Amino acid sequence: xxxxxxxxxxATSANLGPGFDCMGLALDVWNEVTFEPAEKMTYLVSGEGAxxxxxxxxxxxxxxxxxxxxxxxxxxxxxxxxxxxEILVSSGLGSSAAAIVAxxxxxxEMLGKPLGNCDxxxxxxxMEGHPDNVxxxxxxxxxxxxxxxxxxxxxxxxxxALTTVIVKPLVEWPTKIARAVLxxxxxxxxxxxxxxxxxxxxxxxxDGNLSLLEKVLEDRIHQPYRLRHISGGMAAYKTARQFGAAxxxxxxxxxxxxxxxxxxxxxxxxxxxxxxxRGIETRGLITQPSSAGCHRL
Numbered sequence: 001x002x003x004x005x006x007x008x009x010x011a012t013s014a015n016l017g018p019g020f021d022c023m024g025l026a027l028d029v030w031n032e033v034t035f036e037p038a039e040k041m042t043y044l045v046s047g048e049g050a051x052x053x054x055x056x057x058x059x060x061x062x063x064x065x066x067x068x069x070x071x072x073x074x075x076x077x078x079x080x081x082x083x084x085x086e087i088l089v090s091s092g093l094g095s096s097a098a099a100i101v102a103x104x105x106x107x108x109e110m111l112g113k114p115l116g117n118c119d120x121x122x123x124x125x126x127m128e129g130h131p132d133n134v135x136x137x138x139x140x141x142x143x144x145x146x147x148x149x150x151x152x153x154x155x156x157x158x159x160x161a162l163t164t165v166i167v168k169p170l171v172e173w174p175t176k177i178a179r180a181v182l183x184x185x186x187x188x189x190x191x192x193x194x195x196x197x198x199x200x201x202x203x204x205x206x207d208g209n210l211s212l213l214e215k216v217l218e219d220r221i222h223q224p225y226r227l228r229h230i231s232g233g234m235a236a237y238k239t240a241r242q243f244g245a246a247x248x249x250x251x252x253x254x255x256x257x258x259x260x261x262x263x264x265x266x267x268x269x270x271x272x273x274x275x276x277x278r279g280i281e282t283r284g285l286i287t288q289p290s291s292a293g294c295h296r297l
Contacts, residue, residue, distance in 0.1 A: 004036035005109045009102045009294040010140065011087040012094035013166075013256050014132035016201055017217035017247040018194040023144050023201070024094070026136040026290040027164065031085045031098050032297070033061070035106040038080040045082075049089040060096055064103025064127060071123065072114050079110070088283055091168045092250030097133030100124050105138070105294045121152055133250065140293030142205055159289040160208040163261045167240075167271040168254040170281040171231055178251035181225050190220035204245075205289075213245040213258055223248050236274040243267035 011029035015021070031047075043062055045053040053059055062081065069076045083102075089095045104120050115123075117138060124134035131145035131152050142157040197216040204213035227233040230253045237255060240246035243266070244259040259267050264286045272282040 004034060005106065006032065006034045006297040007102060007105055007109065007294060008032050008292075008297060009098045009105070009137055010290045010292065012097060012133045012136045012250075013092070014094065014250040015219070015222065015248065016205075016256075017219045017223070018197040018221070019132075019144070019201060020194065020219065020221045021130050021132050022146055023142070023198065024132040024136040025142045025159065025205070026140045026293055027093070027166075028287045028290040029086050029093070029285065031083055031087050031095075031102060033081065033083045033102045033106060035065075035110055036080045037110075038078050041078045041081075043081045043083075045085055047083075047085040048087055049085055049095065052089065053083075053085075060099040060127070061103040064100045064124070065107045067127070068104050068107035068115070068123065069111070072111060074111060077110060079106075081106070088166075088168055088254070090173065091166075091283075092248065092252045092254040093166065093168075094133035094137055094250065097124070097128055097137045100127050101134055101137040101294050109296060118152075121154070125152055136293065138293045140291050142202065142289070144202065157202065157206050158291050159205050161288045162205070162208055162210070162258050163264050164287050164289065165240075165243075165257040165259060165264055165268050165271070166249060166254055166285050166287065167236065167257075167268060167275075168283045169230065169232060169236070169275045170283065171253055173230060173251075173253040175251060177229070178226055181229050182222055183225065186221050193218075193220050210244055210258060210260065214241075217245040217247050217258075219247070222251075226252050232275045232278045232280055236271050239274050240267065240271050243270065 010026040014024040125131040135143040135145045145154045200216040246257045249256040268284045
C-alpha cells in the first residue's frame with residue numbers, strides 16, 4: 001500500500017456525431033483527486049458539482065474505489081479522498097466516467113498496481129455500461145471501442161491540438177431521458193450514413209482536417225432525436241455548424257465544436273446567445289483534445 005497519491009482524469013466527449021456508443025475523445029479539462037489512507041472514508045469536493053457531491057460519502061468514485069479492493073480480494077483501506085473538479089457535471093463531458101476511472105485508478109495505485117489498463121477498462125465498462133467515455137478517460141486521445149463476449153477491443157489515436165469549444169445549457173437532461181427518446185430501431189439508410197461517416201471522423205480528427213470533419217460529423221441515429229427534446233438545442237446546433245464541425249457531446253446537452261482558433265470566442269458567444277435569448281443560462285469553455293488519460297502526478 002502506498003501513502004498519499006494524486007491523480008488527474010480528463011473530461012471526455014463521446015459519440016462525436018456518427019460514432020454512437022463506440023467513440024470518445026479525451027479533453028484538456030481535468031479532475032484532480034488525492035487519496036490518503038485514513039481511519040474512516042471521507043470525501044470532499046471543490047469546484048464543479050461540489051454542492052451535489054458533498055452530500056455524502058457514497059458516490060461513483062468511492063464505489064469504484066471499494067470495488068477494486070473487492071475484485072483484488074484485499075481488505076478495504078479507508079481513505080481521505082479530496083477532489084478538485086473542472087469537469088462540468090450532467091453535461092455530456094463524461095463526469096461519471098471520470099469518477100469511475102479515478103476511483104479504480106486510485107485504488108489500483110494504492111494497492112501497488114496489481115491490475116493493468118485492460119483490466120481497469122473492463123471493470124470501468126461494467127460499471128458505466130459502455131466504454132465510449134471510460135476508454136478515453138483512462139487511455140487519453142481518441143479511442144474507438146467495441147465490446148465482445150470476452151473482451152473490449154480498443155484502438156487509440158493521438159489527435160493534434162484542435163481548438164475545441166464546449167457550450168452547456170443549464171437545463172435538466174437526465175441520462176435516462178436521453179436514452180428514452182431514441183428510436184427502437186433505425187433504417188438501413190441511416191445505418192449506412194453513420195458507418196461511413198464514423199470512419200471518416202477518425203481520419204479527420206487524426207489529420208486535424210477541419211474541412212473534412214465539418215462534412216462528416218453528422219449523425220442520424222441519436223442527435224436528431226435528442227436535440228429536439230433539449231430546449232434550444234436544435235437552434236444552437238445549427239448556429240454552431242455555421243462556425244465549423246459541431247455535434248452533441250455524448251448524450252448532451254452540451255454541444256462540442258471544432259473550429260479555427262481565431263473563431264473560438266465568436267463561436268462560443270454565438271451558441272451561448274441562442275440559449276440565452278430563450279432565457280436559458282449557459283456555461284462555455286474553450287479547450288483542446290488531450291493525448292493523456294488518467295495518470296498519477
